[in-house]
Amino acid sequence: MPKRTGKKTILFEKPPSIISSGSVAGKKEGEGPLAPYFDTIMKESRMGQPSWEKAERLMQKNSAQKALEKAGLAFSDIDYIFAGDLLNQCVSSSYAFREYDVSFFGLYGACSTIAESLCLAAVFAESGAAKNCLCATSSHFCSAERQFRFPLEYGGQLTPTSQWTATAAGAFIVSSSGAAPFVRAATVGAIEDLGIKDINNMGAAMAPAAAKTIGNFLADTKTKPSDYDLILSGDLGKVGSDMLLQLLKREGVDISQNHNDCGLILFDESQEVNAGASGAGCSAAVLASYIMPKLKSGELGDILFVATGALMSTLTVQQGESIPCIAHLVRLSHGLL
Amino acid sequence: MPKRTGKKTILFEKPPSIISSGSVAGKKEGEGPLAPYFDTIMKESRMGQPSWEKAERLMQKNSAQKALEKAGLAFSDIDYIFAGDLLNQCVSSSYAFREYDVSFFGLYGACSTIAESLCLAAVFAESGAAKNCLCATSSHFCSAERQFRFPLEYGGQLTPTSQWTATAAGAFIVSSSGAAPFVRAATVGAIEDLGIKDINNMGAAMAPAAAKTIGNFLADTKTKPSDYDLILSGDLGKVGSDMLLQLLKREGVDISQNHNDCGLILFDESQEVNAGASGAGCSAAVLASYIMPKLKSGELGDILFVATGALMSTLTVQQGESIPCIAHLVRLSHGLL
Numbered sequence: 001m002p003k004r005t006g007k008k009t010i011l012f013e014k015p016p017s018i019i020s021s022g023s024v025a026g027k028k029e030g031e032g033p034l035a036p037y038f039d040t041i042m043k044e045s046r047m048g049q050p051s052w053e054k055a056e057r058l059m060q061k062n063s064a065q066k067a068l069e070k071a072g073l074a075f076s077d078i079d080y081i082f083a084g085d086l087l088n089q090c091v092s093s094s095y096a097f098r099e100y101d102v103s104f105f106g107l108y109g110a111c112s113t114i115a116e117s118l119c120l121a122a123v124f125a126e127s128g129a130a131k132n133c134l135c136a137t138s139s140h141f142c143s144a145e146r147q148f149r150f151p152l153e154y155g156g157q158l159t160p161t162s163q164w165t166a167t168a169a170g171a172f173i174v175s176s177s178g179a180a181p182f183v184r185a186a187t188v189g190a191i192e193d194l195g196i197k198d199i200n201n202m203g204a205a206m207a208p209a210a211a212k213t214i215g216n217f218l219a220d221t222k223t224k225p226s227d228y229d230l231i232l233s234g235d236l237g238k239v240g241s242d243m244l245l246q247l248l249k250r251e252g253v254d255i256s257q258n259h260n261d262c263g264l265i266l267f268d269e270s271q272e273v274n275a276g277a278s279g280a281g282c283s284a285a286v287l288a289s290y291i292m293p294k295l296k297s298g299e300l301g302d303i304l305f306v307a308t309g310a311l312m313s314t315l316t317v318q319q320g321e322s323i324p325c326i327a328h329l330v331r332l333s334h335g336l337l
Numbered sequence: 338m339p340k341r342t343g344k345k346t347i348l349f350e351k352p353p354s355i356i357s358s359g360s361v362a363g364k365k366e367g368e369g370p371l372a373p374y375f376d377t378i379m380k381e382s383r384m385g386q387p388s389w390e391k392a393e394r395l396m397q398k399n400s401a402q403k404a405l406e407k408a409g410l411a412f413s414d415i416d417y418i419f420a421g422d423l424l425n426q427c428v429s430s431s432y433a434f435r436e437y438d439v440s441f442f443g444l445y446g447a448c449s450t451i452a453e454s455l456c457l458a459a460v461f462a463e464s465g466a467a468k469n470c471l472c473a474t475s476s477h478f479c480s481a482e483r484q485f486r487f488p489l490e491y492g493g494q495l496t497p498t499s500q501w502t503a504t505a506a507g508a509f510i511v512s513s514s515g516a517a518p519f520v521r522a523a524t525v526g527a528i529e530d531l532g533i534k535d536i537n538n539m540g541a542a543m544a545p546a547a548a549k550t551i552g553n554f555l556a557d558t559k560t561k562p563s564d565y566d567l568i569l570s571g572d573l574g575k576v577g578s579d580m581l582l583q584l585l586k587r588e589g590v591d592i593s594q595n596h597n598d599c600g601l602i603l604f605d606e607s608q609e610v611n612a613g614a615s616g617a618g619c620s621a622a623v624l625a626s627y628i629m630p631k632l633k634s635g636e637l638g639d640i641l642f643v644a645t646g647a648l649m650s651t652l653t654v655q656q657g658e659s660i661p662c663i664a665h666l667v668r669l670s671h672g673l674l
Contacts, residue, residue, distance in 0.1 A: 001338070002466035004416065008440050010466050051656055079341065080525060088425040089650035090445045094528055098661040103345050103525035105453060106648070106663075108427045108443040116442060120457065127464030129339035129347050147652075188417065188440035191431055311443065313426035315484075319388055324435040326443075 002123050006220025008213075009187045015336060016125035017178030018118075018295075019132075021288035022066025024059040026141065026167025029277075029285070032267045037289035039066045045142055045167065052142035053087065056169075057096040059281070060085065060138035063169035063288070064096070067134070071173045075100040078173075079130040082117035084108050085138050086165075086280050087147060092138050102134070110309030111206075111235045112189070113137040114170060114284035115328035118305075121174035122183040122330070131176050138169035139279030148199075148314060161201040163237045164273035166266055170284025172292075181295035184302075185331040187217040191311065193324040199317050203240020203263075203275055206308040209325040210236060211247035214306055217329050218253060225255040229300045232291065233327075234283030234307030235263040237276030262286040262307075283307045298334040305330050339460050343557025345550075346524045352673060353462035354515030355455075355632075356469075358625035359403025361396040363478065363504025366614075366622070369604045374626035376403045382479055382504065389479035390424065393506075394433040396618070397422065397475035400506040400625070401433070404471070408510045412437040415510075416467040419454035421445050422475050423502075423617050424484060429475050439471070447646030448543075448572045449526070450474040451507060451621035452665035455642075458511035459520040459667070468513050475506035476616030485536075485651060498538040500574045501610035503603055507621025509629075518632035521639075522668040524554040528648065530661040536654050540577025540600075540612055543645040546662040547573060548584035550643055554666050555590060562592040566637045569628065570664075571620030571644030572600040574613030599623040599644075620644040635671040642667050 002010045023038045030041030040062055047055040060083070068074060081100075083093035084107035097104055109116035117135035124130040142152055144165040150156035158164075174183065192212055196205040210233050218224065225231060236244055241261045248255055262283040263276035287305060294300040308327040317323075339347045360375045367378030377399055384392040397420070405411060418437075420430035421444035434441055446453035454472035461467040479489060481502040487493035495501075511520065529549055533542040547570050555561060562568060573581055578598045585592055599620040600613035624642060631637040645664040654660075 002461075002464050004466065004468075053652060053656065084443075084445060086426075087650065088652065089423075089447065089648060091648065091650045091653050094648035094661050094663075095653065095658070098528040098530045101527045104528050104663060105457065105525065106421075106445040106447075108421060108445040110426065120442065123461060123464060123466045124339075127339050127460060127466070129341065129460045129464070131341075188442065190438045191435040191441050193435045311426060311428065311431035313424065313428045315390060315425065316428050316432065319390065321432070324431050326431075326441060 002126050008216045009185055009220035011185050012122060012126050012183060014126055015182035015184045016122045017175050018172050018181050019175045019178040020067045020071035020173045021292045022063040022171045023285040023289040024063045024169045025285055029166055029168050029266060032271055034266060034290050052140050056138050056140035056143050057092045059169040060092050060136050061096040063171040064134055064136050067171040067173050075102055078102050078132050078134045080105060080124060081134045082107055082120050083136040084113045086110060086144050110311055111278055111280045112307040112309030112326050112328050113280045115307035115330055118330045119186040119188055119328055122186055125174050125176040133174045135174060136171040137280040137284045139165050139281035141165045141167045144279060158274050159200040160274055161239050162274045163202055163263060163276050163278035165279035166277045166282035168281030168285035170281060170288035180334045181332045182336060183330055184333045187213050187329040189213040189327040191324045191326050193322050195322045197322045202278060202310045203237040204243055205310050205323040206325040207236055207240040207243035207247060209327040210244050210306050210308050213327040213329045215251055225258055228258060228302050228304050230303040231255050231259045232303060232305050233261045235278040236261050236308060237263040239275045295332055295334055302333045305332055339463050345553045346522055346557035348522050349459060349463050349520060351463055352519035352521050353459045354512050355509050355518050356512045356515040357404045357408035357510045358629045359400040359508045360622045360626040361400045361506040362622055366503055366505050366603060369608055371603060371627050389477050393475050393477035393480050394429045396506040397429050397473050398433040400508040401471055401473050404508040404510050412439055415439050415469050415471045417442060417461060418471045419444055419457050420473040421450045423447060423481050447648055448615055448617045449644040449646030449663050449665050450617045452644035452667055455520060455667045456523040456525055456665055459523055462511050462513040470511045472511060473508040474617040474621045476502050476618035478502045478504045481616060495611050496537040497611055498576050499611045500539055500600060500613050500615035502616035503614045503619035505618030505622035507618060507625035517671045518669045519673060520667055521670050524550050524666040526550040526664040528661045528663050530659050532659045534659045539615060539647045540574040541580055542647050542660040543662040544573055544577040544580035544584060546664040547581050547643050547645050550664040550666050552588055562595055565595060565639050565641050567640040568592050568596045569640060569642050570598045572615040573598050573645060574600040576612045632669055632671055639670045642669055
C-alpha cells in the first residue's frame with residue numbers, strides 16, 4: 001500500500017509498473033537530437049487539422065493510442081485517464097478523450113502535469129482502485145503561443161531567458177502489475193512563489209519549486225543525489241537549471257554530477273530555442289521516448305523525474321501578480337531493490 | 338481498501354470521513370433560501386480586493402480556513418490539497434493556496450470539480466497515502482462572466498435556458514478516520530458529448546453525463562433510486578434536471594421522487610437566475626452548507642451527490658465544437674450499514 005514517509009513523500013510497497021509509453025513530436029522537435037526515439041513525428045504543425053488546437057488534441061490522442069498499442073491494450077482496458085494540458089479549460093485532454101467511455105480525471109499542473117498524473121495513477125494502481133491507468137499530456141507551440149503570448153502573425157520577439165513551448169505529447173500506462181520500470185516513490189509538490197514576475201523567465205520562477213521538491217524527497221527518504229543515475233528536471237531550461245543547482249548547493253546538496261533537464265535535451269543549440277524547451281508535452285515526450293527504454297533495459301537503474309509547472313495565467317500577469325510554481329517528483333527504477 | 342465494482346464504481350471498505358466543511362457565498366447567494374447555512378456571506382462582490390479574480394481566490398481560501406477551523410486543524414495537518422476552479426489555468430486555486438506548504442494537486446473538472454476532488458481524496462485517505470485531505474473549489478459570477486461571456490459593462494442578455502454562475506466557494510476535509518458523514522463509494526465519470534453546441538444551455542449539455550454516471554452507479558452497486566434519501570445533481574438547473582429525469586426514465590430508472598439539483602436550491606425564483614445556478618462553487622457551497630449538517634445529524638441518511646461539468650472553452654465554442662461534459666458521483670452516508 002502507499003505509505004507516507006517524512007514530510008511529503010509516498011513510498012509504494014508494491015510499486016506500480018509503467019508498462020508502456022507513447023510519444024508524438026512536432027516537426028522541429030523531430031529535427032532535434034531525440035528524433036530516433038519518438039513514436040511519431042508530425043510532418044506539419046496542423047496534422048491535417050483546421051486548427052492548431054485540433055492538432056494538439058490529436059497528438060495527445062495519438063500518443064495514448066501508441067502507448068495502448070505497445071501494451072496490447074485497448075481503451076476499454078483502462079480504468080482511469082489522468083490528463084491535462086496548457087490550454088484554457090484543458091480542452092486538449094477533454095476533447096482528445098471524449099469519444100472513449102473511460103473514467104476521466106482532468107488535471108491542471110501546467111508543465112508538471114505528467115508528473116502529477118503519474119503520482120495519482122500510482123496511488124490508484126497500488127491501492128486497488130485501478131488496474132490500468134492512462135496518463136497523458138500535450139503542448140503545441142502555436143496554440144500555446146497565441147493563448148499565452150501573441151498571435152503568431154505578430155512575430156513577437158523572444159527574450160534570451162524565454163523557453164520554446166514544445167510541440168509534443170506523451171502518454172504512459174501505469175499498471176498495478178507488470179515489468180520494469182516501476183514507480184517506487186512520489187513527492188507531491190507544494191506551491192512555491194518567490195515573487196518572480198517575468199513571464200519570459202519561467203525557468204527562474206520554477207527552479208525554487210524543483211529545489212524544494214527534490215530537497216524534500218532526499219530528506220524524506222534519507223538518500224543522496226549520488227544514489228540516483230539521473231535527476232531529470234522537467235523544463236527548467238538553461239537559466240532555471242543553473243538556478244536549481246545553485247539553490248540546492250546552498251542547502252548542501254550537490255546534484256551537478258547527475259542532473260539533466262528535459263528542456264535541454266529536446267532541442268540542440270542550433271535550433272534557436274533560447275533558454276531551452278518547455279511545455280507540458282516536453283517532459284512527457286522526453287520521458288516517454290528517450291528515458292523509458294533506458295529504464296526498461298536497465299541502462300538507467302534508478303532516476304528521479306521532477307516535472308515543474310508555472311501556474312499563472314495571462315490575466316494574473318496583467319494584474320501584476322507573481323508566478324506560483326510547482327514541482328512533482330516520481331522515483332522510477334529498473335529494479336525493485 | 339478501495340475496491341472496484343462493476344464498470345466504474347469504487348467501494349470504500351473503510352470509508353473515509355468528511356470531518357468538516359466550509360462555505361462562502363456572494364451577496365446575491367446570501368439573499369437566497371440558503372442564507373442561514375453559509376459560514377460567510379460577502380458584503381460586496383470584491384471583498385475589498387482590487388479585482389473579482391482576487392476576491393474569488395480569497396473566497397476559496399476562506400472556505401478552506403473555515404473547514405480547517407471547524408475540524409480544529411491547521412494547514413500543516415493537511416497532507417494534500419485537491420483543488421481547481423473555472424478560471425483559465427485554475428488560478429483561483431493555485432493563488433489561494435500558494436502561501437501554504439501543502440502538497441497540491443491541481444484539478445480541472447469545471448463545475449464537477451468538487452466531486453472530482455472528493456473521489457481523489459477518498460482514494461488517498463483510504464489507501465494510506467493521506468490522513469487529511471482538503472478539497473476546495475470556487476466560482477465568481479463576475480470573473481466567470483467576463484472570461485466566458487462578455488465584459489459585465491456590456492450588459493449581455495441571458496437566454497431563458499442559461500444558468501447564473503454562483504459566487505460561492507466550498508471546502509471539505511476528508512480524513513482516513515472520523516465521524517459521519519462517510520464517503521462510501523465513488524463513480525468517476527467518462528466524458529460524454531452528445532453534440533450540444535449551445536453555450537447558453539449547459540443543463541442540456543451536461544444532463545447526459547449525469548444520467549450515465551447515475552446509471553453506472555446504480556448498475557454497478559445493484560441498488561435503486563429509492564435506496565437513497567436524495568440524489569443531488571450539481572448544477573443542471575431546470576432544463577438539465579428535466580432532461581436528466583427523462584433520460585433516466587428511458588432506461589427504466591425513475592429518480593423523480595428523490596432528485597434535487599444544487600442549481601435549483603441556491604436561489605429562489607424571485608432572484609431571476611433563468612434556468613438556475615451553476616459554477617463550480619454552486620454545488621460545492623450547497624453541499625458544504627446545507628447538506629453536510631443533515632448528513633452529520635442523520636436527517637439525511639444516504640445520498641448520491643453528482644456534480645456535473647461542461648468542459649468546453651471559449652475557443653472551442655468559437656471553433657464550432659460541441660460541449661464535452663462529465664459527471665462524478667460520490668455516495669455520502671450518515672451510517673456505515
